[in-house]
Amino acid sequence: xxxxxxxxxxxxxxxxxxxxxxxxxxxxxxxxTLPGFSxxxxxxxxxxxxxxxxxxxxxxxxxxxxxxxxxDAHHRKETLGWWDNLVGPGKPLDTRRFFVVGVxxxxxxxxxxxxxxxxxxxxxxxxxxxxxxxxxxxxxxxARLADYLGIDAWAAVIGGSLGxxxxxxxxxxxxxxxxxxxxxxxxxxxxxxNIAFNEVARQAILSDPDFHGGHYYECDPSAKQPVKPRNGxxxxxxxxxxxxxxxxxxxxxxxxxxxxxxxxxxxxxxxEIESYLRHQxxxxxxxxxxxxxxxxxxxxxxxxxxxxxxxxxxxALARARADFFVASFTTDWRFVPEKSREIVxxxxxxxxxxxxxxxxxxxGHDSFLLATPHxxxxxxxxLRGITL
Amino acid sequence: xxxxxxxxxxxxxxxxxxxxxxxxxxxxxxxxTLPGFSxxxxxxxxxxxxxxxxxxxxxxxxxxxxxxxxxDAHHRKETLGWWDNLVGPGKPLDTRRFFVVGVxxxxxxxxxxxxxxxxxxxxxxxxxxxxxxxxxxxxxxxARLADYLGIDAWAAVIGGSLGxxxxxxxxxxxxxxxxxxxxxxxxxxxxxxNIAFNEVARQAILSDPDFHGGHYYECDPSAKQPVKPRNGxxxxxxxxxxxxxxxxxxxxxxxxxxxxxxxxxxxxxxxEIESYLRHQxxxxxxxxxxxxxxxxxxxxxxxxxxxxxxxxxxxALARARADFFVASFTTDWRFVPEKSREIVxxxxxxxxxxxxxxxxxxxGHDSFLLATPHxxxxxxxxLRGITL
Numbered sequence: 004x005x006x007x008x009x010x011x012x013x014x015x016x017x018x019x020x021x022x023x024x025x026x027x028x029x030x031x032x033x034x035x036t037l038p039g040f041s042x043x044x045x046x047x048x049x050x051x052x053x054x055x056x057x058x059x060x061x062x063x064x065x066x067x068x069x070x071x072x073x074x075d076a077h078h079r080k081e082t083l084g085w086w087d088n089l090v091g092p093g094k095p096l097d098t099r100r101f102f103v104v105g106v107x108x109x110x111x112x113x114x115x116x117x118x119x120x121x122x123x124x125x126x127x128x129x130x131x132x133x134x135x136x137x138x139x140x141x142x143x144x145x146a147r148l149a150d151y152l153g154i155d156a157w158a159a160v161i162g163g164s165l166g167x168x169x170x171x172x173x174x175x176x177x178x179x180x181x182x183x184x185x186x187x188x189x190x191x192x193x194x195x196x197n198i199a200f201n202e203v204a205r206q207a208i209l210s211d212p213d214f215h216g217g218h219y220y221e222c223d224p225s226a227k228q229p230v231k232p233r234n235g236x237x238x239x240x241x242x243x244x245x246x247x248x249x250x251x252x253x254x255x256x257x258x259x260x261x262x263x264x265x266x267x268x269x270x271x272x273x274x275e276i277e278s279y280l281r282h283q284x285x286x287x288x289x290x291x292x293x294x295x296x297x298x299x300x301x302x303x304x305x306x307x308x309x310x311x312x313x314x315x316x317x318x319a320l321a322r323a324r325a326d327f328f329v330a331s332f333t334t335d336w337r338f339v340p341e342k343s344r345e346i347v348x349x350x351x352x353x354x355x356x357x358x359x360x361x362x363x364x365x366x367g368h369d370s371f372l373l374a375t376p377h378x379x380x381x382x383x384x385x386l387r388g389i390t391l
Numbered sequence: 392x393x394x395x396x397x398x399x400x401x402x403x404x405x406x407x408x409x410x411x412x413x414x415x416x417x418x419x420x421x422x423x424t425l426p427g428f429s430x431x432x433x434x435x436x437x438x439x440x441x442x443x444x445x446x447x448x449x450x451x452x453x454x455x456x457x458x459x460x461x462x463d464a465h466h467r468k469e470t471l472g473w474w475d476n477l478v479g480p481g482k483p484l485d486t487r488r489f490f491v492v493g494v495x496x497x498x499x500x501x502x503x504x505x506x507x508x509x510x511x512x513x514x515x516x517x518x519x520x521x522x523x524x525x526x527x528x529x530x531x532x533x534a535r536l537a538d539y540l541g542i543d544a545w546a547a548v549i550g551g552s553l554g555x556x557x558x559x560x561x562x563x564x565x566x567x568x569x570x571x572x573x574x575x576x577x578x579x580x581x582x583x584x585n586i587a588f589n590e591v592a593r594q595a596i597l598s599d600p601d602f603h604g605g606h607y608y609e610c611d612p613s614a615k616q617p618v619k620p621r622n623g624x625x626x627x628x629x630x631x632x633x634x635x636x637x638x639x640x641x642x643x644x645x646x647x648x649x650x651x652x653x654x655x656x657x658x659x660x661x662x663e664i665e666s667y668l669r670h671q672x673x674x675x676x677x678x679x680x681x682x683x684x685x686x687x688x689x690x691x692x693x694x695x696x697x698x699x700x701x702x703x704x705x706x707a708l709a710r711a712r713a714d715f716f717v718a719s720f721t722t723d724w725r726f727v728p729e730k731s732r733e734i735v736x737x738x739x740x741x742x743x744x745x746x747x748x749x750x751x752x753x754x755g756h757d758s759f760l761l762a763t764p765h766x767x768x769x770x771x772x773x774l775r776g777i778t779l
Contacts, residue, residue, distance in 0.1 A: 032654075033654070033656035034656075035656075134656070135656040135657070192647060193647070194638055194641070194642055195638075195641035195642050195644070195645040195646055195647065195662070195664040196633060196636075196638045196641050196642075198647070198662050198664050198665065199629075199633045199641065199664050199665075199668055200630075200633060202629070202662075202664070202665045202668055202669075203626060203629045203630050203633070203668070205658060206625075206626060206629065206669070206672075207595065207626055209658055210622045210625075210626070212600055234598045237594075237598075238591060238594060238595055238598070238626065241587075241590070241591045241594065242588075242591050242630055245584060245587045245588060245591070248584075250582055250583075250584045253582065253583035253584045253587065254582055254583050254584075256583070257583040258583055259580060259581070259583065259586070259695065266421070266693055268421035268422075268423075268522070268523040268689075269523070270593060270597055270685065270689075273692070274583070274586050274590075274692065276583040276586050276587050276590070277586065277587075277590045280587055280590055280591070281590075281594070284594075297658065301656075301658075304661070304662065305654055307647065336724075
């Protein structure tokens with residue numbers, strides 16, 4: 004990033020999502036097959052003549068293909084991409100240099116084939132009949148998108164959290180097609196506690212009377228607002244959200260601050276943290292799909308590259324050929340730095356080049372989404388070092 | 392404890408709960424009043440002639456008055472008191488020496504006046520009309536029980552977690568009536584994260600269609616099983632339960648162990664931790680009352696002795712006259728040791744005698760319920776030092 008860029012508009016501006024349609028069957032890890040599928044994606048910057056400057060951004064649990072820029076010519080904040088602070092001209096993932104691709108994963112609810120899509124046989128929404136997908140399946144689908152875009156090898160595949168799992172999986176599944184794996188705020192496998200929180204979220208959705216066995220899309224289409232397990236999804240998001248933030252950050256941001264100054268002795272909002280959580284839950288329940296949330300939590304639970312290697316992560320990562328950037332955050336209690344270090348040690352054991360940053364940031368797991376100066380400087384430096 | 396006791400039956404044996412009825416009005420902190428109330432309680436050991444050997448055991452969120460012994464002559468484990476490992480002849484809280492009292496708090500669901508009780512005016516269960524109660528109210532009600540039992544001053548008031556808050560509150564509200572405050576795995580106030588988890592639990596219950604605004608007791612009494620917000624209470628317990636245990640302990644106990652050895656790609660139990668959590672939730676939903684759970688989480692949220700002292704805990708604790716035993720557990724991430732240390736420092740600032748133990752135990756918050764040798768030895772030593 005040149006100094007002269009500081010203060011300039013670093014936005015990729017107005018963007019338009021695209022859709023890639025794949026007609027060939029995709030065999031999933033579960034044994035199920037999809038007769039074909041679509042992926043919604045966006046691109047920022049331009050693919051160079053050597054096709055060597057493409058970077059894939061993989062999204063986490065609630066993300067999608069809209070990584071950067073606006074959907075609205077007036078640049079309304081509500082339409083901003085989820086990692087816009089990272090991607091743009093002069094930003095760490097510099098779109099003057101890189102061709103950046105965001106993709107909505109298979110099973111998603113923002114344009115890619117998923118539970119809300121029409122089942123080609125039944126002509127009704129898949130709903131609960133959409134097969135469970137894994138990180139491996141996502142990567143296989145993303146590889147088809149790479150083919151579609153004429154990208155033989157990514158300069159880098161980058162992601163945070165569940166996105167980091169995909170970046171890692173890319174280096175294992177397609178070692179020749181990724182030059183740099185960038186694995187941020189991630190883990191080689193979920194802990195029992197991680198799975199436990201996911202299970203609470205799932206049970207909240209599955210037990211919501213409005214879930215209708217996952218076929219809620221078809222309920223009462225004449226209703227003013229569509230039937231969906233709003234409440235279950237809201238609870239799922241509330242409990243998830245707590246795990247994304249750090250105790251310290253919550254203390255600093257909300258502490259025990261009360262809405263009315265005095266106790267009200269009822270179940271309305273009394274502490275500001277309650278209001279914040281309810282708002283997060285309500286917002287998410289309106290904009291996200293419960294079936295997608297369910298399957299994404301399962302993809303998280305299942306991810307475990309060492310599973311087929313008797314738990315030996317070093318053996319599991321022996322296939323990788325990429326260089327790696329791994330980063331963790333000191334206050335991330337969901338995927339603690341120790342988990343990132345496990346990845347680092349296993350990669351180093353295999354003689355790979357690994358840059359590792361353990362970043363001091365008080366925002367917990369969600370730190371990976373923030374533009375903390377030290378964090379972004381570290382990312383920018385690594386990305387600048389990638390030869391095209 | 393004499394060496395000769397080792398191996399002896401240290402159980403208080405078969406116990407029978409009692410009920411104390413109080414006809415006088417109780418003014419609650421909320422401004423509401425109860426026209427009278429009952430407390431279910433149990434006692435173990437004998438009150439000495441000087442009435443100087445009484446110890447009150449305060450229960451936590453899901454506890455009750457059944458602290459020790461059995462309800463069943465055959466000593467079936469299912470009827471064992473919740474802190475039986477602590478209380479009995481030759482145990483750390485030795486019933487050969489102490490007269491131990493367990494009490495179900497006001498608002499409880501195991502015999503004391505609470506949401507399930509009949510409202511004297513409406514002749515119907517209180518349900519949601521039962522007033523919210525606070526730790527201060529619980530202590531005030533317990534003080535009436537002390538009067539009822541002829542106990543001017545407790546040798547000790549002891550409790551873990553929410554029970555520890557009551558023990559602390561006793562030393563503030565009735566400084567002349569407690570000689571030793573024993574505050575275990577507790578905190579001077581909940582953090583924003585603590586409140587957030589409570590709020591998820593409450594929202595799970597409040598939004599359950601079977602909650603019926605808290606008046607579910609009266610729904611369809613002819614139904615095979617009574618109407619109650621089973622599902623909400625189940626979810627509340629599941630999320631709560633995760634916070635009672637440590638990440639390490641879950642890793643050790645369950646890790647990623649699967650039920651079937653291979654992924655099933657559905658939402659049935661796959662990982663053993665899922666089965667465990669569901670079981671905990673189901674069991675709790677059958678045996679506990681949702682309205683009591685709701686009000687107990689609010690009592691937790693409200694507790695903050697420093698609130699009326701502009702947040703100055705040292706000033707808040709200046710009223711205390713007791714000696715103190717404070718203990719925390721290294722892996723307790725719900726009420727971290729730092730919180731216990733806050734209490735300790737504030738007490739020391741006031742020139743009080745404080746014994747503090749930070750105990751290495753991998754069981755998280757629930758460590759206070761276990762019979763870890765070092766922990767129990769520390770408790771036993773302190774209790775032996777109490778003069779009668």
